[in-house]
Amino acid sequence: MSRKLDIRNGRVDLSHGSGGRAMAQLITELFHTAFDNDWLRAGNDQSAFDAPSGRMVMTTDSYVVSPLFFPGGDIGALAVNGTVNDLVMAGARPLYLSAGFIVEEGLPLADLDRVARSMGAASRAAKTPIITGDTKVVERGKADGVFITTAGVGVVPPGIEISGDRAKPGDVVLLSGTIGDHGVAVMSKRQGLSFETDIVSDCAALHELVAAMVAAAGGAIHVMRDPTRGGLAATLNEIAGQSRVGVRLAEHAVPVRPQVAAACELLGLDPLFVANEGKLVAIVAPEAADTLLAAMRAHPLGAEAAMIGKIVADDRHFVQMTTAFGGERVIDWLTGEQLPRIC
């Protein structure tokens, strides 16, 4: 019998992607152990499941975060929660995930194991098993540790119709909690920018929060989206464009942790443009706004939920904000990446 994989001290080498025994060993000893379900143990190139009746949704996303591990999460948790969140933003119940790995030669097996276990834990927490996957190994320098692509499917309950083009003037904008936590947590660990902060990523699956909102007043939710890359600003601009409306925000109503505000102040960043991984924006019919806000606040991931603005008629599709200072400001798209200012 061959020796067990040396997860503690070993490193990924090209043989782990070659289709031979080493690859089979990596898959069974590392990934199957971490993901732990019968679909994978069956050992097929695909997994079969019964299709539920109703509308299904499907999504995919790739994760290339650096560093792989950051305060409050890691690339594995992100790869599961991010895709689960994209599914549930349609009001869907998430069902199954796939996971593809591109691993750089030389990555410590202990790191890969830690990532895989984190994915296993996240998928169990989200009740969304990873039922099929793939692994490739590339030469050193051709990837950055590990890249992960996940895809997911889910089913939308009857009576729910959530889409980016359904925001209407008069609708209310709800936000599930503080913004900027994820981006600041990741940045605090970037090379050349290490600063001391107790901020942790908000990385979390929002399936339960969404289920609670759908149960409370699902039909009144017109648009729902998780403000990831580009932050709240990009998400609201996308929605304004898709729905051909304007958005009016009140700055004082948008929750930002003081530590996040302070870090952004120091770096010359604007929390509105910083990424989140466990927050959602819901645009809802005004008559159901209080009910939905109460449902959100009753869940731990929505405890700090707030009403942050409203949808208005505006043929220019501007997102505008009344600043805490009392002036008006247009929240435009970012041009390229948000870079720290020098003065």
Next chain:
Amino acid sequence: MKHVDEYRDGDLARGVARRIAAETRPDRAYRFMEFCGGHTHAISRYGIDDLLPENLRMIHGPGCPVCVLPMGRIDDAIALARRPEVTLCTYADLMRVPASGGASLMKARAEGADIRMVYSTLDALEIARNAPQREVVFFAIGFETTTPPTATAIRLAQREGLENFSVFCNHVLTPAAIDAILRSGETVVDGFIGPAHVSTIIGARPYARFAQEFGKPVVIAGFEPLDVAQAILMLLRQANEGRSEVENEYIRAVTQDGNRKAQAEVDEIFELRESFEWRGLGEIPDSALRLRPAYAAFDAERRFAMQPCAARDNPACECGAILRGVKHPRDCKLFGRGCTPQTPMGACMVSSEGSCAAFWSYGRFREKAVS
């Protein structure tokens, strides 16, 4: 945030705004220039413009170091970065600045040039220490605020005998630019908001001649929105009373003489250039610094015998007149037609603090609303 929130208080702001409105004379126009990009940023971000009466206009000055760096200097930096032995270290906001022929540091890096974004001159020193076989060049830009850290890096490099570190110096001087604006003869500025951080270094004294010789009020102000609003009120009062003095709103940080230690450090290492080109304003005498001959070994221009590239902005670009406050972004033929934040053609569109970029992002909607 302690020590910050106090200066962003909405109720206090409304109080200041009411006083500004009450004291503005309806029979005249007021045009004040905030020199610094930091003030422009505060005005845009907090919507200070909205709190001002119709006949009081803020003109965004040339105090954004990224905007006023001539395109030829970016071309020079790109040429330097393309040398195989060079690692170029730069502040992040230079990465996207357009150079000749659609090039940029960002694109040069994608094409293989070794360009690193750093947050401090000390990061660049660290890179040089860790890679003795590389020629590490720090792309130094900025006004008087960013010059002392560059000086410190050069002094440390000399003390450590770090032979692979040099600086491509583009540091420029605030008073020289204000002087050039006032001497251009067509300026319409009634007073200046003086820089915040720059003044912590140079002090309040260098602005005295703008008040005395040119009769223009100057109010030095912090970068928080209440600082800006208060400074506008102080300028308004000077204008109404016919005074032209240097007043200091930012007494919590700025003294009459500034930071003598930082000034000495800068003076030890740098000397005046006879002339330097400012994007949008052209050549300005005694407006920039270079390394003294004693520090020639750390001067990238000498070390690599750099030949300056001459690069021209589009002749239709109105940045110069806009920076002097004579024209408005909407007067420029290129504005919004080819020149946008995604495809900037002139200085004022380059950084989000430039007048045109700020007007593009924050101001257009107001124009539309009135037209």
